[in-house]
Amino acid sequence: MENLEIKLEDLEVGSFIAEQCRVISAEVGDAIAVNALSGGVDSSVVSMLGHRALGDRLKTYFIDNGIMREGEPQYVAAIIEKCGVPVELIDAQDEFYAALKGKTDPEEKRQAITETFYRSVFGRLVRESGARFLLQGTNFTDVEETVAGIKRQHNILAQLGIDTEAAYGYKVIEPIIQLRKPAVRAVGKALGLPEEIFNRPPFPGPALAARVIGETTRERVELVRKATLVVEQELAGTDAFQYLAILHEDRVTGIRDGKRDYGFQIEVRCWESEDAVTGVPTRLPYEILEKLASRITSEVPGVVSVTYNITAKPPSTIEAI
Protein backbone atom coordinates (compact mmCIF):
# COMPACT_ATOMS: atom_id res chain seq x y z
CA MET A 1 0.00 0.00 0.00
CA GLU A 2 2.76 2.36 1.03
CA ASN A 3 4.06 2.72 -2.49
CA LEU A 4 0.82 3.65 -4.25
CA GLU A 5 1.14 7.03 -5.90
CA ILE A 6 -0.86 9.98 -4.57
CA LYS A 7 -1.43 12.20 -7.58
CA LEU A 8 -1.16 15.97 -7.24
CA GLU A 9 -4.89 16.42 -7.97
CA ASP A 10 -5.82 13.92 -5.22
CA LEU A 11 -3.41 15.34 -2.65
CA GLU A 12 -4.93 17.01 0.41
CA VAL A 13 -1.86 18.74 1.71
CA GLY A 14 -3.04 19.36 5.27
CA SER A 15 -4.16 15.84 5.97
CA PHE A 16 -1.11 14.38 4.19
CA ILE A 17 1.19 16.34 6.54
CA ALA A 18 -0.81 15.34 9.61
CA GLU A 19 -0.84 11.68 8.57
CA GLN A 20 2.90 11.54 7.86
CA CYS A 21 3.69 13.22 11.19
CA ARG A 22 1.49 10.62 12.90
CA VAL A 23 3.25 7.75 11.07
CA ILE A 24 6.72 9.11 11.95
CA SER A 25 5.77 9.60 15.63
CA ALA A 26 4.24 6.16 15.88
CA GLU A 27 7.20 4.46 14.23
CA VAL A 28 10.01 6.29 16.03
CA GLY A 29 8.28 6.36 19.44
CA ASP A 30 10.72 7.72 22.03
CA ALA A 31 13.78 6.85 19.95
CA ILE A 32 16.05 9.18 18.05
CA ALA A 33 15.92 9.66 14.28
CA VAL A 34 18.39 11.25 11.93
CA ASN A 35 18.05 12.67 8.46
CA ALA A 36 20.38 14.05 5.87
CA LEU A 37 19.50 17.39 4.38
CA SER A 38 20.79 17.99 0.86
CA GLY A 39 18.91 21.20 0.11
CA GLY A 40 16.65 19.64 -2.50
CA VAL A 41 12.92 19.94 -1.97
CA ASP A 42 12.65 16.23 -1.05
CA SER A 43 15.09 16.19 1.86
CA SER A 44 13.95 19.65 2.99
CA VAL A 45 10.32 18.48 3.19
CA VAL A 46 11.40 15.41 5.14
CA SER A 47 13.40 17.60 7.55
CA MET A 48 10.34 19.75 8.17
CA LEU A 49 7.99 16.77 8.62
CA GLY A 50 10.46 15.00 10.90
CA HIS A 51 11.05 18.10 13.00
CA ARG A 52 7.31 18.70 13.33
CA ALA A 53 6.77 15.08 14.40
CA LEU A 54 9.82 14.59 16.63
CA GLY A 55 11.16 17.99 17.66
CA ASP A 56 14.61 17.60 19.25
CA ARG A 57 14.57 13.84 18.72
CA LEU A 58 15.33 14.48 15.05
CA LYS A 59 18.99 15.17 14.28
CA THR A 60 19.33 16.82 10.87
CA TYR A 61 22.76 16.63 9.28
CA PHE A 62 24.08 18.33 6.21
CA ILE A 63 26.92 16.16 4.96
CA ASP A 64 29.47 18.11 2.98
CA ASN A 65 30.75 15.42 0.65
CA GLY A 66 33.01 17.80 -1.30
CA ILE A 67 30.94 17.39 -4.46
CA MET A 68 28.34 20.08 -3.72
CA ARG A 69 27.89 23.30 -5.58
CA GLU A 70 29.63 26.57 -4.70
CA GLY A 71 28.72 27.60 -1.11
CA GLU A 72 25.85 25.13 -1.00
CA PRO A 73 26.33 23.57 2.46
CA GLN A 74 26.28 26.94 4.23
CA TYR A 75 23.48 28.33 2.07
CA VAL A 76 21.12 25.42 2.63
CA ALA A 77 21.84 25.00 6.35
CA ALA A 78 21.10 28.68 6.94
CA ILE A 79 17.73 28.55 5.17
CA ILE A 80 16.51 25.44 6.95
CA GLU A 81 17.67 26.72 10.34
CA LYS A 82 15.63 29.86 9.66
CA CYS A 83 12.62 27.53 9.29
CA GLY A 84 13.26 26.32 12.83
CA VAL A 85 15.12 23.06 12.14
CA PRO A 86 18.61 22.84 13.71
CA VAL A 87 21.17 21.57 11.17
CA GLU A 88 24.60 20.14 11.92
CA LEU A 89 27.22 20.51 9.15
CA ILE A 90 29.49 17.46 8.77
CA ASP A 91 32.72 17.81 6.76
CA ALA A 92 33.20 14.42 5.11
CA GLN A 93 35.04 15.57 1.97
CA ASP A 94 38.15 13.47 2.50
CA GLU A 95 36.12 10.28 2.99
CA PHE A 96 34.21 10.78 -0.25
CA TYR A 97 37.24 11.67 -2.36
CA ALA A 98 39.14 8.68 -0.97
CA ALA A 99 36.24 6.42 -1.99
CA LEU A 100 36.01 7.99 -5.48
CA LYS A 101 39.73 7.77 -6.23
CA GLY A 102 40.48 5.89 -9.45
CA LYS A 103 36.83 5.15 -10.24
CA THR A 104 35.63 6.04 -13.73
CA ASP A 105 32.61 3.77 -14.20
CA PRO A 106 29.38 5.65 -13.34
CA GLU A 107 27.91 2.69 -11.45
CA GLU A 108 31.07 2.31 -9.38
CA LYS A 109 31.06 6.04 -8.64
CA ARG A 110 27.42 5.93 -7.50
CA GLN A 111 28.18 2.85 -5.46
CA ALA A 112 31.18 4.49 -3.78
CA ILE A 113 29.09 7.54 -2.88
CA THR A 114 26.16 5.45 -1.62
CA GLU A 115 28.42 3.24 0.49
CA THR A 116 30.38 6.16 1.91
CA PHE A 117 27.17 7.98 2.70
CA TYR A 118 25.10 5.17 4.25
CA ARG A 119 27.79 3.00 5.75
CA SER A 120 30.78 5.15 6.69
CA VAL A 121 29.38 8.61 7.40
CA PHE A 122 25.80 7.84 8.36
CA GLY A 123 26.79 4.65 10.14
CA ARG A 124 29.09 6.75 12.34
CA LEU A 125 26.55 9.52 12.93
CA VAL A 126 23.88 6.98 13.83
CA ARG A 127 26.18 5.24 16.30
CA GLU A 128 27.26 8.55 17.82
CA SER A 129 23.72 9.88 18.12
CA GLY A 130 22.18 6.60 19.20
CA ALA A 131 19.58 6.92 16.43
CA ARG A 132 17.61 3.92 15.25
CA PHE A 133 15.80 5.56 12.35
CA LEU A 134 16.74 7.38 9.17
CA LEU A 135 14.15 9.67 7.61
CA GLN A 136 14.69 9.83 3.89
CA GLY A 137 13.25 11.78 0.95
CA THR A 138 12.75 8.96 -1.56
CA ASN A 139 9.96 9.96 -3.96
CA PHE A 140 7.71 8.02 -6.31
CA THR A 141 9.78 8.73 -9.44
CA ASP A 142 12.96 7.46 -7.73
CA VAL A 143 11.26 4.15 -6.99
CA GLU A 144 9.75 3.85 -10.42
CA GLU A 145 13.02 4.51 -12.29
CA THR A 146 15.00 2.14 -10.10
CA VAL A 147 12.44 -0.63 -10.50
CA ALA A 148 12.36 -0.02 -14.27
CA GLY A 149 16.15 -0.30 -14.37
CA ILE A 150 16.59 3.15 -15.93
CA LYS A 151 18.69 4.52 -13.15
CA ARG A 152 19.88 3.39 -9.78
CA GLN A 153 18.86 6.25 -7.50
CA HIS A 154 21.30 6.75 -4.63
CA ASN A 155 18.51 6.74 -2.05
CA ILE A 156 16.71 3.55 -3.01
CA LEU A 157 17.65 0.81 -0.63
CA ALA A 158 14.63 -1.34 0.18
CA GLN A 159 13.74 -1.52 -3.52
CA LEU A 160 17.19 -2.94 -4.18
CA GLY A 161 16.79 -5.53 -1.46
CA ILE A 162 19.14 -3.84 1.02
CA ASP A 163 18.06 -4.46 4.63
CA THR A 164 19.39 -1.27 6.23
CA GLU A 165 18.71 -2.48 9.75
CA ALA A 166 20.95 -5.49 9.28
CA ALA A 167 23.47 -3.70 7.02
CA TYR A 168 23.84 -0.30 8.66
CA GLY A 169 22.03 -0.54 12.06
CA TYR A 170 19.09 1.75 11.34
CA LYS A 171 15.61 1.55 9.85
CA VAL A 172 14.57 3.80 6.98
CA ILE A 173 11.32 5.82 6.98
CA GLU A 174 10.26 7.41 3.69
CA PRO A 175 7.43 9.92 4.24
CA ILE A 176 7.12 11.19 0.65
CA ILE A 177 7.53 7.91 -1.22
CA GLN A 178 3.98 8.23 -2.65
CA LEU A 179 4.56 11.66 -4.19
CA ARG A 180 6.04 12.91 -7.43
CA LYS A 181 7.91 16.22 -7.57
CA PRO A 182 4.96 18.60 -8.07
CA ALA A 183 3.18 17.08 -5.05
CA VAL A 184 6.35 17.30 -2.95
CA ARG A 185 6.62 20.99 -3.85
CA ALA A 186 3.02 21.58 -2.74
CA VAL A 187 3.73 19.93 0.61
CA GLY A 188 6.94 21.94 1.00
CA LYS A 189 5.07 25.18 0.40
CA ALA A 190 2.42 24.24 2.99
CA LEU A 191 5.16 23.39 5.51
CA GLY A 192 6.45 26.95 5.28
CA LEU A 193 9.61 26.36 3.23
CA PRO A 194 10.67 29.43 1.24
CA GLU A 195 10.11 29.34 -2.52
CA GLU A 196 13.87 29.06 -3.25
CA ILE A 197 13.63 25.62 -1.58
CA PHE A 198 10.18 24.32 -2.53
CA ASN A 199 10.67 25.31 -6.17
CA ARG A 200 14.35 24.42 -6.25
CA PRO A 201 15.43 22.68 -9.46
CA PRO A 202 16.31 19.04 -8.74
CA PHE A 203 19.94 18.11 -8.21
CA PRO A 204 21.22 14.53 -8.36
CA GLY A 205 22.14 12.55 -5.25
CA PRO A 206 25.74 12.03 -6.37
CA ALA A 207 25.85 15.81 -6.83
CA LEU A 208 28.72 17.13 -8.98
CA ALA A 209 30.19 13.61 -9.23
CA ALA A 210 27.28 12.96 -11.60
CA ARG A 211 28.44 15.94 -13.64
CA VAL A 212 31.99 14.70 -14.23
CA ILE A 213 32.48 12.03 -16.88
CA GLY A 214 35.44 9.90 -15.82
CA GLU A 215 37.30 10.11 -12.50
CA THR A 216 35.88 12.44 -9.87
CA THR A 217 38.87 14.35 -8.52
CA ARG A 218 38.85 17.58 -6.50
CA GLU A 219 40.34 19.41 -9.49
CA ARG A 220 37.72 18.17 -11.94
CA VAL A 221 34.88 18.85 -9.52
CA GLU A 222 36.21 22.39 -9.07
CA LEU A 223 35.98 22.90 -12.86
CA VAL A 224 32.40 21.66 -13.11
CA ARG A 225 31.50 23.63 -9.96
CA LYS A 226 32.57 26.85 -11.68
CA ALA A 227 30.66 25.93 -14.83
CA THR A 228 27.58 25.03 -12.77
CA LEU A 229 27.68 28.44 -11.09
CA VAL A 230 27.64 30.16 -14.49
CA VAL A 231 24.81 27.95 -15.78
CA GLU A 232 22.69 28.52 -12.69
CA GLN A 233 23.27 32.28 -12.79
CA GLU A 234 22.42 32.56 -16.48
CA LEU A 235 19.46 30.15 -16.53
CA ALA A 236 17.79 30.98 -13.19
CA GLY A 237 15.33 33.22 -15.00
CA THR A 238 14.24 30.64 -17.58
CA ASP A 239 11.67 28.75 -15.46
CA ALA A 240 13.17 25.52 -16.82
CA PHE A 241 12.68 22.27 -14.92
CA GLN A 242 16.42 21.68 -14.53
CA TYR A 243 19.71 22.94 -15.93
CA LEU A 244 23.15 21.51 -15.58
CA ALA A 245 26.79 21.57 -16.69
CA ILE A 246 28.75 18.39 -17.43
CA LEU A 247 32.53 18.13 -17.66
CA HIS A 248 33.48 15.67 -20.39
CA GLU A 249 36.49 13.41 -20.26
CA ASP A 250 37.12 13.79 -24.01
CA ARG A 251 39.58 16.54 -24.83
CA VAL A 252 39.01 18.76 -27.88
CA THR A 253 41.16 21.20 -29.82
CA GLY A 254 40.94 24.90 -29.07
CA ILE A 255 42.96 28.07 -29.53
CA ARG A 256 44.37 30.20 -26.70
CA ASP A 257 46.46 33.29 -27.42
CA GLY A 258 46.77 32.24 -31.05
CA LYS A 259 48.20 28.80 -30.17
CA ARG A 260 46.62 25.39 -30.36
CA ASP A 261 45.35 24.25 -26.96
CA TYR A 262 43.99 20.79 -26.33
CA GLY A 263 41.33 21.55 -23.72
CA PHE A 264 38.19 20.59 -21.86
CA GLN A 265 34.61 20.55 -23.03
CA ILE A 266 31.53 21.44 -20.96
CA GLU A 267 28.09 20.25 -22.04
CA VAL A 268 25.10 22.32 -20.92
CA ARG A 269 21.64 20.75 -20.57
CA CYS A 270 18.44 22.63 -19.82
CA TRP A 271 15.17 20.69 -19.54
CA GLU A 272 11.46 21.25 -19.89
CA SER A 273 9.80 18.49 -17.88
CA GLU A 274 6.98 17.85 -15.43
CA ASP A 275 8.49 15.04 -13.42
CA ALA A 276 11.79 14.03 -15.06
CA VAL A 277 10.20 10.92 -16.61
CA THR A 278 10.22 12.55 -20.04
CA GLY A 279 11.69 15.87 -21.07
CA VAL A 280 12.70 18.10 -23.97
CA PRO A 281 15.58 20.56 -24.19
CA THR A 282 14.52 24.15 -23.51
CA ARG A 283 14.59 26.27 -26.67
CA LEU A 284 16.98 28.79 -25.14
CA PRO A 285 17.56 31.97 -27.16
CA TYR A 286 20.95 32.00 -28.89
CA GLU A 287 21.92 35.16 -26.98
CA ILE A 288 21.81 33.07 -23.79
CA LEU A 289 23.64 30.10 -25.33
CA GLU A 290 26.39 32.35 -26.65
CA LYS A 291 26.75 34.12 -23.31
CA LEU A 292 27.00 30.74 -21.55
CA ALA A 293 29.75 29.62 -23.92
CA SER A 294 31.61 32.89 -23.63
CA ARG A 295 31.46 32.99 -19.81
CA ILE A 296 32.33 29.31 -19.33
CA THR A 297 35.32 29.42 -21.69
CA SER A 298 36.65 32.53 -19.98
CA GLU A 299 35.82 31.69 -16.35
CA VAL A 300 36.58 27.97 -16.18
CA PRO A 301 40.31 27.24 -16.61
CA GLY A 302 41.17 25.03 -19.58
CA VAL A 303 37.70 24.90 -21.13
CA VAL A 304 37.81 25.60 -24.88
CA SER A 305 34.44 24.22 -25.98
CA VAL A 306 30.82 24.32 -24.76
CA THR A 307 27.94 22.35 -26.27
CA TYR A 308 24.19 22.36 -25.67
CA ASN A 309 22.14 19.17 -25.45
CA ILE A 310 19.46 18.95 -28.17
CA THR A 311 18.17 15.42 -27.47
CA ALA A 312 14.85 14.65 -25.75
CA LYS A 313 14.41 12.14 -22.90
CA PRO A 314 14.02 9.40 -24.07
CA PRO A 315 16.40 8.39 -25.67
CA SER A 316 18.57 10.71 -23.55
CA THR A 317 18.35 10.88 -19.77
CA ILE A 318 18.29 14.12 -17.75
CA GLU A 319 21.82 13.55 -16.44
CA ALA A 320 24.74 12.24 -18.53
CA ILE A 321 25.90 9.53 -16.11
Added chain:
Amino acid sequence: MENLEIKLEDLEVGSFIAEQCRVISAEVGDAIAVNALSGGVDSSVVSMLGHRALGDRLKTYFIDNGIMREGEPQYVAAIIEKCGVPVELIDAQDEFYAALKGKTDPEEKRQAITETFYRSVFGRLVRESGARFLLQGTNFTDVEETVAGIKRQHNILAQLGIDTEAAYGYKVIEPIIQLRKPAVRAVGKALGLPEEIFNRPPFPGPALAARVIGETTRERVELVRKATLVVEQELAGTDAFQYLAILHEDRVTGIRDGKRDYGFQIEVRCWESEDAVTGVPTRLPYEILEKLASRITSEVPGVVSVTYNITAKPPSTIEAI
Protein backbone atom coordinates in the same frame (compact mmCIF):
# COMPACT_ATOMS: atom_id res chain seq x y z
CA MET B 1 57.58 35.53 -52.90
CA GLU B 2 55.57 32.43 -53.62
CA ASN B 3 53.80 32.56 -50.28
CA LEU B 4 52.50 36.13 -50.43
CA GLU B 5 48.72 36.18 -50.23
CA ILE B 6 46.68 37.24 -53.26
CA LYS B 7 43.51 38.74 -51.83
CA LEU B 8 40.16 38.03 -53.47
CA GLU B 9 39.73 41.67 -54.48
CA ASP B 10 43.18 41.69 -56.16
CA LEU B 11 42.71 38.37 -57.93
CA GLU B 12 42.48 38.44 -61.72
CA VAL B 13 41.14 34.98 -62.29
CA GLY B 14 42.05 34.63 -65.97
CA SER B 15 45.64 35.69 -65.63
CA PHE B 16 46.05 33.71 -62.40
CA ILE B 17 44.98 30.54 -64.22
CA ALA B 18 47.26 31.27 -67.19
CA GLU B 19 50.22 32.01 -64.92
CA GLN B 20 49.77 28.85 -62.82
CA CYS B 21 49.47 26.71 -65.96
CA ARG B 22 52.67 28.28 -67.22
CA VAL B 23 54.48 27.60 -63.93
CA ILE B 24 53.30 23.98 -63.84
CA SER B 25 54.35 23.38 -67.47
CA ALA B 26 57.74 24.97 -66.94
CA GLU B 27 58.41 23.04 -63.75
CA VAL B 28 57.22 19.62 -64.91
CA GLY B 29 58.58 19.88 -68.44
CA ASP B 30 58.17 16.53 -70.19
CA ALA B 31 57.93 14.60 -66.94
CA ILE B 32 54.88 13.04 -65.36
CA ALA B 33 53.01 14.59 -62.45
CA VAL B 34 50.44 13.09 -60.13
CA ASN B 35 47.82 14.62 -57.90
CA ALA B 36 45.35 13.37 -55.35
CA LEU B 37 41.77 14.45 -55.74
CA SER B 38 39.75 14.57 -52.51
CA GLY B 39 36.67 16.30 -53.85
CA GLY B 40 37.27 19.51 -51.93
CA VAL B 41 37.49 22.70 -53.97
CA ASP B 42 41.26 22.93 -53.39
CA SER B 43 42.22 19.57 -54.87
CA SER B 44 39.58 19.89 -57.60
CA VAL B 45 41.02 23.23 -58.73
CA VAL B 46 44.51 21.76 -58.77
CA SER B 47 43.28 18.80 -60.86
CA MET B 48 41.79 21.20 -63.38
CA LEU B 49 44.87 23.43 -63.51
CA GLY B 50 47.18 20.44 -63.79
CA HIS B 51 45.12 18.82 -66.52
CA ARG B 52 44.98 22.09 -68.45
CA ALA B 53 48.77 22.47 -68.18
CA LEU B 54 49.85 18.86 -68.67
CA GLY B 55 47.01 16.93 -70.30
CA ASP B 56 47.74 13.21 -70.19
CA ARG B 57 50.99 13.75 -68.32
CA LEU B 58 48.91 14.43 -65.18
CA LYS B 59 47.71 11.30 -63.38
CA THR B 60 44.83 12.15 -61.04
CA TYR B 61 44.13 9.62 -58.29
CA PHE B 62 41.27 9.45 -55.86
CA ILE B 63 42.58 7.50 -52.88
CA ASP B 64 39.81 5.77 -50.96
CA ASN B 65 41.30 5.73 -47.48
CA GLY B 66 38.16 4.22 -45.90
CA ILE B 67 37.49 7.36 -43.89
CA MET B 68 35.51 9.19 -46.57
CA ARG B 69 31.85 10.05 -46.42
CA GLU B 70 29.07 7.83 -47.73
CA GLY B 71 29.57 7.19 -51.48
CA GLU B 72 32.11 10.02 -51.72
CA PRO B 73 34.86 8.38 -53.85
CA GLN B 74 32.44 7.43 -56.66
CA TYR B 75 30.54 10.72 -56.47
CA VAL B 76 33.62 12.92 -56.74
CA ALA B 77 35.38 10.86 -59.40
CA ALA B 78 32.27 11.00 -61.61
CA ILE B 79 31.98 14.79 -61.38
CA ILE B 80 35.61 15.50 -62.14
CA GLU B 81 35.69 13.02 -65.03
CA LYS B 82 32.68 14.89 -66.45
CA CYS B 83 34.90 18.00 -66.42
CA GLY B 84 37.35 16.14 -68.67
CA VAL B 85 39.94 14.98 -66.14
CA PRO B 86 40.47 11.19 -66.01
CA VAL B 87 40.45 9.92 -62.41
CA GLU B 88 41.79 6.61 -61.14
CA LEU B 89 40.19 5.25 -57.96
CA ILE B 90 42.65 3.57 -55.57
CA ASP B 91 41.32 1.36 -52.78
CA ALA B 92 43.74 1.84 -49.88
CA GLN B 93 41.33 1.26 -46.99
CA ASP B 94 43.25 -1.61 -45.42
CA GLU B 95 46.50 0.33 -45.39
CA PHE B 96 44.95 3.30 -43.62
CA TYR B 97 43.09 1.26 -40.99
CA ALA B 98 46.23 -0.76 -40.29
CA ALA B 99 48.13 2.48 -39.68
CA LEU B 100 45.38 3.91 -37.46
CA LYS B 101 44.99 0.81 -35.30
CA GLY B 102 45.41 1.51 -31.58
CA LYS B 103 46.07 5.24 -32.06
CA THR B 104 43.98 7.62 -29.92
CA ASP B 105 46.11 10.76 -29.83
CA PRO B 106 44.96 13.25 -32.53
CA GLU B 107 48.52 14.11 -33.55
CA GLU B 108 49.43 10.44 -33.92
CA LYS B 109 46.30 9.84 -35.98
CA ARG B 110 47.10 12.75 -38.28
CA GLN B 111 50.67 11.55 -38.52
CA ALA B 112 49.57 8.00 -39.40
CA ILE B 113 47.28 9.31 -42.14
CA THR B 114 49.92 11.69 -43.53
CA GLU B 115 52.59 8.99 -43.56
CA THR B 116 50.30 6.38 -45.13
CA PHE B 117 49.18 8.88 -47.74
CA TYR B 118 52.50 10.41 -48.76
CA ARG B 119 54.89 7.56 -48.12
CA SER B 120 53.05 4.26 -48.58
CA VAL B 121 50.27 4.97 -51.05
CA PHE B 122 51.61 7.96 -52.94
CA GLY B 123 55.14 6.65 -52.84
CA ARG B 124 53.91 3.50 -54.60
CA LEU B 125 51.77 5.38 -57.15
CA VAL B 126 54.66 7.69 -57.97
CA ARG B 127 57.05 4.78 -58.47
CA GLU B 128 54.51 2.91 -60.60
CA SER B 129 53.66 5.96 -62.74
CA GLY B 130 57.21 7.21 -62.96
CA ALA B 131 56.07 10.64 -61.78
CA ARG B 132 58.53 13.14 -60.41
CA PHE B 133 56.02 15.81 -59.31
CA LEU B 134 53.05 16.00 -56.98
CA LEU B 135 50.52 18.79 -57.54
CA GLN B 136 48.91 19.70 -54.28
CA GLY B 137 46.08 22.00 -53.12
CA THR B 138 47.73 23.66 -50.13
CA ASN B 139 46.10 27.06 -49.59
CA PHE B 140 47.14 30.20 -47.75
CA THR B 141 45.11 29.45 -44.59
CA ASP B 142 46.69 25.99 -44.29
CA VAL B 143 50.14 27.54 -44.29
CA GLU B 144 49.20 30.28 -41.89
CA GLU B 145 47.63 27.94 -39.32
CA THR B 146 50.48 25.49 -39.47
CA VAL B 147 53.07 28.24 -39.06
CA ALA B 148 51.08 29.70 -36.16
CA GLY B 149 51.00 26.29 -34.50
CA ILE B 150 47.21 26.18 -34.37
CA LYS B 151 46.86 23.08 -36.43
CA ARG B 152 49.12 20.77 -38.35
CA GLN B 153 47.46 20.57 -41.75
CA HIS B 154 47.93 17.20 -43.36
CA ASN B 155 49.14 18.73 -46.60
CA ILE B 156 51.83 21.02 -45.27
CA LEU B 157 55.23 19.50 -45.87
CA ALA B 158 57.71 22.16 -46.86
CA GLN B 159 56.51 24.39 -44.02
CA LEU B 160 57.30 21.59 -41.60
CA GLY B 161 60.76 21.16 -43.05
CA ILE B 162 60.01 17.90 -44.88
CA ASP B 163 62.02 17.54 -48.08
CA THR B 164 59.65 15.44 -50.15
CA GLU B 165 62.17 14.82 -52.88
CA ALA B 166 64.56 13.18 -50.45
CA ALA B 167 61.87 11.58 -48.30
CA TYR B 168 59.36 10.34 -50.83
CA GLY B 169 61.02 10.69 -54.25
CA TYR B 170 58.89 13.47 -55.69
CA LYS B 171 58.75 17.24 -55.72
CA VAL B 172 55.65 19.14 -54.59
CA ILE B 173 54.04 21.95 -56.62
CA GLU B 174 51.38 24.05 -54.88
CA PRO B 175 49.51 26.22 -57.43
CA ILE B 176 46.99 27.78 -55.02
CA ILE B 177 49.22 28.42 -52.02
CA GLN B 178 48.67 32.19 -52.32
CA LEU B 179 44.86 31.97 -52.14
CA ARG B 180 42.34 31.75 -49.36
CA LYS B 181 39.10 29.80 -49.78
CA PRO B 182 36.94 32.50 -51.43
CA ALA B 183 39.64 33.10 -54.05
CA VAL B 184 40.01 29.36 -54.66
CA ARG B 185 36.26 29.13 -55.23
CA ALA B 186 36.43 31.96 -57.78
CA VAL B 187 39.20 30.15 -59.66
CA GLY B 188 37.23 26.89 -59.53
CA LYS B 189 34.18 28.54 -61.02
CA ALA B 190 36.25 30.06 -63.82
CA LEU B 191 37.81 26.66 -64.55
CA GLY B 192 34.34 25.25 -65.23
CA LEU B 193 33.84 23.20 -62.08
CA PRO B 194 30.17 22.72 -61.20
CA GLU B 195 28.84 24.68 -58.20
CA GLU B 196 28.54 21.54 -56.03
CA ILE B 197 32.35 21.42 -56.19
CA PHE B 198 33.44 25.07 -56.24
CA ASN B 199 31.07 25.92 -53.38
CA ARG B 200 31.58 22.65 -51.55
CA PRO B 201 31.84 23.04 -47.76
CA PRO B 202 35.38 22.28 -46.62
CA PHE B 203 36.19 18.82 -45.29
CA PRO B 204 39.32 18.03 -43.30
CA GLY B 205 42.29 16.19 -44.78
CA PRO B 206 42.11 13.34 -42.24
CA ALA B 207 38.41 13.06 -43.29
CA LEU B 208 36.17 11.15 -40.86
CA ALA B 209 39.19 10.21 -38.74
CA ALA B 210 39.09 13.85 -37.62
CA ARG B 211 35.46 13.31 -36.62
CA VAL B 212 36.11 10.39 -34.27
CA ILE B 213 37.51 11.20 -30.82
CA GLY B 214 39.65 8.26 -29.74
CA GLU B 215 40.61 5.26 -31.88
CA THR B 216 39.60 5.32 -35.55
CA THR B 217 38.14 1.89 -36.24
CA ARG B 218 35.96 0.86 -39.19
CA GLU B 219 33.00 0.48 -36.80
CA ARG B 220 33.39 3.94 -35.29
CA VAL B 221 33.92 5.55 -38.70
CA GLU B 222 30.73 3.86 -39.91
CA LEU B 223 28.81 5.48 -37.01
CA VAL B 224 30.12 8.97 -37.72
CA ARG B 225 29.60 8.41 -41.46
CA LYS B 226 25.90 7.78 -40.86
CA ALA B 227 25.64 10.84 -38.58
CA THR B 228 27.50 12.95 -41.17
CA LEU B 229 25.01 11.91 -43.84
CA VAL B 230 22.10 13.10 -41.67
CA VAL B 231 23.84 16.39 -40.83
CA GLU B 232 24.67 17.08 -44.48
CA GLN B 233 21.12 16.27 -45.61
CA GLU B 234 19.50 18.44 -42.96
CA LEU B 235 21.92 21.40 -43.13
CA ALA B 236 22.56 21.58 -46.89
CA GLY B 237 19.98 24.34 -47.19
CA THR B 238 21.44 26.57 -44.46
CA ASP B 239 24.18 28.25 -46.50
CA ALA B 240 26.52 27.70 -43.55
CA PHE B 241 30.29 27.72 -44.09
CA GLN B 242 30.72 24.19 -42.73
CA TYR B 243 28.76 21.58 -40.77
CA LEU B 244 29.96 18.40 -39.17
CA ALA B 245 29.21 15.50 -36.86
CA ILE B 246 31.71 14.28 -34.26
CA LEU B 247 31.59 10.91 -32.51
CA HIS B 248 32.73 11.31 -28.91
CA GLU B 249 34.64 8.69 -26.98
CA ASP B 250 32.79 9.52 -23.73
CA ARG B 251 29.74 7.34 -23.15
CA VAL B 252 26.58 8.82 -21.67
CA THR B 253 23.43 7.37 -20.14
CA GLY B 254 20.33 6.96 -22.26
CA ILE B 255 17.10 4.99 -22.33
CA ARG B 256 16.13 2.41 -24.96
CA ASP B 257 12.87 0.47 -24.73
CA GLY B 258 12.41 1.70 -21.17
CA LYS B 259 15.80 0.36 -20.03
CA ARG B 260 18.97 2.17 -19.18
CA ASP B 261 21.42 2.15 -22.08
CA TYR B 262 24.94 3.46 -21.81
CA GLY B 263 25.44 4.83 -25.31
CA PHE B 264 27.29 7.10 -27.72
CA GLN B 265 27.13 10.86 -28.12
CA ILE B 266 27.34 12.79 -31.38
CA GLU B 267 28.27 16.48 -31.37
CA VAL B 268 27.01 18.61 -34.26
CA ARG B 269 28.84 21.79 -35.29
CA CYS B 270 27.64 24.28 -37.88
CA TRP B 271 29.75 27.34 -38.64
CA GLU B 272 29.38 30.85 -40.01
CA SER B 273 32.80 31.85 -41.29
CA GLU B 274 34.54 33.55 -44.18
CA ASP B 275 37.82 31.66 -44.20
CA ALA B 276 37.86 29.33 -41.14
CA VAL B 277 40.23 31.67 -39.28
CA THR B 278 37.39 32.82 -37.02
CA GLY B 279 33.83 31.56 -36.86
CA VAL B 280 30.60 31.56 -34.89
CA PRO B 281 28.04 28.77 -34.52
CA THR B 282 25.09 29.15 -36.89
CA ARG B 283 21.91 30.11 -35.05
CA LEU B 284 20.02 27.10 -36.37
CA PRO B 285 16.26 27.05 -35.66
CA TYR B 286 15.32 24.62 -32.90
CA GLU B 287 13.09 22.70 -35.34
CA ILE B 288 16.25 21.77 -37.25
CA LEU B 289 18.26 20.95 -34.12
CA GLU B 290 15.48 18.72 -32.81
CA LYS B 291 15.14 16.95 -36.13
CA LEU B 292 18.89 16.35 -36.22
CA ALA B 293 18.80 14.83 -32.73
CA SER B 294 15.79 12.72 -33.52
CA ARG B 295 17.17 11.38 -36.81
CA ILE B 296 20.68 10.73 -35.48
CA THR B 297 19.46 8.88 -32.38
CA SER B 298 17.16 6.72 -34.49
CA GLU B 299 19.40 6.17 -37.54
CA VAL B 300 22.83 5.74 -35.95
CA PRO B 301 23.06 2.53 -33.87
CA GLY B 302 23.88 3.07 -30.20
CA VAL B 303 23.66 6.88 -30.19
CA VAL B 304 21.54 8.16 -27.27
CA SER B 305 22.63 11.80 -27.13
CA VAL B 306 23.26 14.64 -29.58
CA THR B 307 24.70 18.05 -28.68
CA TYR B 308 25.19 21.26 -30.64
CA ASN B 309 28.35 23.36 -30.40
CA ILE B 310 27.69 26.89 -29.07
CA THR B 311 31.30 28.12 -28.83
CA ALA B 312 32.91 30.56 -31.23
CA LYS B 313 36.36 30.11 -32.84
CA PRO B 314 38.42 31.17 -30.93
CA PRO B 315 38.58 29.68 -28.30
CA SER B 316 37.12 26.65 -30.12
CA THR B 317 38.45 25.40 -33.44
CA ILE B 318 36.28 24.39 -36.41
CA GLU B 319 37.04 20.70 -35.92
CA ALA B 320 37.23 18.93 -32.55
CA ILE B 321 40.56 17.17 -33.06
